[in-house]
Every structure is written in C-alpha cells, then in structure tokens.
Amino acid sequence: MKVLLVNGSSHTHGTTARALDEMIGVFQAAGVETEVIQLGGSPIADCLQCGKCAELGRCVIDGDGVNAFVEKAKEADGFVFATPTYYAHPSGRIFSFLDRVFFSNSDVFMFKPGAAVAVARRAGTTAALDALNKYFGISQMPVAGSTYWNMVHGRIAVDAEEDLEGLQTMRNLARNMIWMMRCFELGQINGIPYPETEWDAKTNFVR
Ligand SMILES: Cc1cc2nc3c(=O)[nH]c(=O)nc-3n(C[C@H](O)[C@H](O)[C@H](O)COP(=O)(O)O)c2cc1C
Known part of the structure; x- marks a missing residue:
C-alpha cells in the first residue's frame, strides 16, 4: 500500500513539509x-x-514532473496534496501541476482516497483547501477527513511545533486515510465491484 504526498511549496523543509512529516510518521x-x-x-x-x-494519454509538456507523477500515481493507493497558502489560495505551482495531471489523466485517481492539506502563517487556509478539494470531487475520489480542517499554522516550519491541534489533525487524517485504503483493498479482495459510471451526457452549453 502506497501514498503519494505532493508538496506544493518551494521549501523542502518548510511548514508544508513539517505538516506532511506528521502524516508520514503515522503511515x-x-x-x-x-x-x-x-x-x-x-x-x-x-x-x-x-x-x-x-490523443497521447500524457501531457505534451514533458520534463517538469507532471507525466512522471502520473506514472507513479497508477501504482499508488492514496494521495495527499499539500500547499502553502498564498493570498488565500494554493501555490501557483501546485495549481499548474495538478491542472495538467488531472486534465490528462484523471481516471488514474478514480476511487482512490485523497486529502488536501494547507499551511499558512495565519489565514486563508479554508479557501486554499476548497480549491484543492475540487480535484477530488470531479474525479470520483473519496475525500478523507480529520478532526478539524486539514491545516497547520506557521510562517516557518518551527512555528508549526506550537500548533498542537494542527499536528494532531495531520495524524488523524493519516489514520483515516489508512482505514479507507484498507477498506477499499478488502472490498476488492471480496469482489465488491466499483460503481458504474455514466459518461454519455456532456452538456457544454452555458446555462
Ligand atoms: C506570496 C505569498 C503569499 C502568502 N499569503 C499568505 C496568506 O494569504 N495567508 C497566510 O496566513 N500566509 C500567507 N503566506 C505565508 C505562507 O503561507 C507561510 O509562510 C507558510 O508557512 C509557508 O509554507 P512553506 O514553508 O511550506 O512554503 C504567504 C506567503 C507568500 C510567499
């Protein structure tokens, strides 16, 4: 069983990484x-x-990690998309990355659990989370929850140590994802079919 965690920050050891580390410990x-x-x-x-x-089954822009991520995602069982909050939205880099991942290959993620995580110095996390959760909703991905919205506060990583509830939320989120992935695995073993999906209706007119 494998979880891929996308860190949408430029900081390898920033606040987002600190939040993800709390989940990784539980996983x-x-x-x-x-x-x-x-x-x-x-x-x-x-x-x-x-x-x-x-036509191609992959993004025409190669070499910046999008197509490589899709290949890994085919083998993964769950996903965490984590971002710093920039002006109350996710980082531009995670938006660009996930737009191309999902526009080219959303079927890879179908029926696999996902969780969004946002970190911030102070505010804007719920709007950032809302934006990341949109990728799950349109791709038939069950969304994992926790004991608070999935946010950790800090301007820099060390600040996050004081956000005890935020770190607790990360640990509970990881536990809930593990439970979901195990349930889905058992469902497959026991022959519970995936739900049927209708695709025929495409009403592109403006309402
Ligand atoms: C361009 C920019 C915009 C930001 N906007 C917000 C914001 O709206 N709300 C907030 O609380 N923090 C904001 N921050 C602070 C970061 O979210 C915060 O420092 C975060 O911990 C950085 O995480 P990282 O170390 O993983 O990159 C902003 C930072 C930058 C660079």
Missing part, C-alpha cells in the same frame, strides 16, 4: 509506503488546453 508506523513529490522551485508550466493529452 510508516502502519506499514504504508510513502513518497513525497517535492515541486520545488523550478518553473511548472500551466495547462495550455491544447487537447493533445486526449
């Missing part, structure tokens, strides 16, 4: 493999809406 104690995808400081291109991914 690893339960024998769940983890891998952090660090988006880092290099540019990540925005989606061009060129439509080539529909």
